[in-house]
Amino acid sequence: MNSKLLTDIITSPDSNNTITKSDLKKVFLRSIPMEFTWNYERQMSLGYCYAILPVLKKIYKNDPEKLRDAMVRHMEFYNTTPFIITFPLGITAAQELENATNPDFDVDQIATVKTAMMGPLAGIGDSFFWGTLRVLGTGIGTSLAIQGNFLGVILYLLIFNVPHFLMRYAGTFLGYNLGTGFLKKLEQSGSMQLLTYGAAIIGLMVAGSMTAEMVYLTLNIPVGVGKTATTLQAILDGIVPGLVPLGIFGLVYWALKKGMKPLTLTFLLMIIGILGAWLGILA
Structure with a gap:
């Protein structure tokens, strides 16, 4: 050099x-x-x-x-x-x-x-x-x-x-x-x-790429019955891929802007994830 x-x-x-x-x-x-x-x-x-x-x-x-x-x-x-x-x-x-x-x-x-x-x-x-x-x-x-x-x-x-x-x-x-x-x-x-x-x-x-790659959420809510049955996640992905992670990101951003503490928000998301998986709402 x-x-x-x-x-x-x-x-x-x-x-x-x-x-x-x-x-x-x-x-x-x-x-x-x-x-x-x-x-x-x-x-x-x-x-x-x-x-x-x-x-x-x-x-x-x-x-x-x-x-x-x-x-x-x-x-x-x-x-x-x-x-x-x-x-x-x-x-x-x-x-x-x-x-x-x-x-x-x-x-x-x-x-x-x-x-x-x-x-x-x-x-x-x-x-x-x-x-x-x-x-x-x-x-x-x-x-x-x-x-x-x-x-x-x-x-x-x-x-x-x-x-x-x-x-x-x-x-x-x-x-x-x-x-x-x-x-x-x-x-x-x-x-x-x-x-x-x-x-x-x-x-x-x-920032947009990081949101799509680092935010994971899959809805396991069934829609329809029989052979035509699908999931709400598949329907949303068909409209706009990554719409659910984007929505979660928006909610978190809004909560931070409203003054919610990051640590509080982290524990809240953990609780929602655990309960959602236990109830079968989240995959």
């Missing part, structure tokens, strides 16, 4: 708002335990906020209210491949710096760009690390381990983790430098609104 890319120091008009190589290294190190705080409510949000926090504290150190808003902003739902999480973290750092120094910056772009990257990065990262690198390392390590060679364990760890940490480290600086230069070009060309609109569309597509 170009050494200049790693040693560049981007300074804003306010000398207090300076992101250095040292700051980005803190982001890299704090990204390592990203999965330790994974949870079902917001998944990687807490780890993401923890990783970006040193940069936020430096950028907004003279404005506690903006620091609070930034921390809340990065506690929103987020999930992607942890091995390349530093790439969006670097871009986020660049966007937060731009937000602190540019009064015309649209702060909603930060969440929009993050969400737009979530799906594509997950597809690339999962395919490479889980689907390729892990299988390769396991194959080589296992072939030696079954012969009683302890080198198999070491080789597995090296084959998987050396590329992982190199990519994680480089992704921090690559994301930051890309984000800084890209934002300036967009501002100069006047294409920022177009980017935001496109990223918002991608983000909605990602």
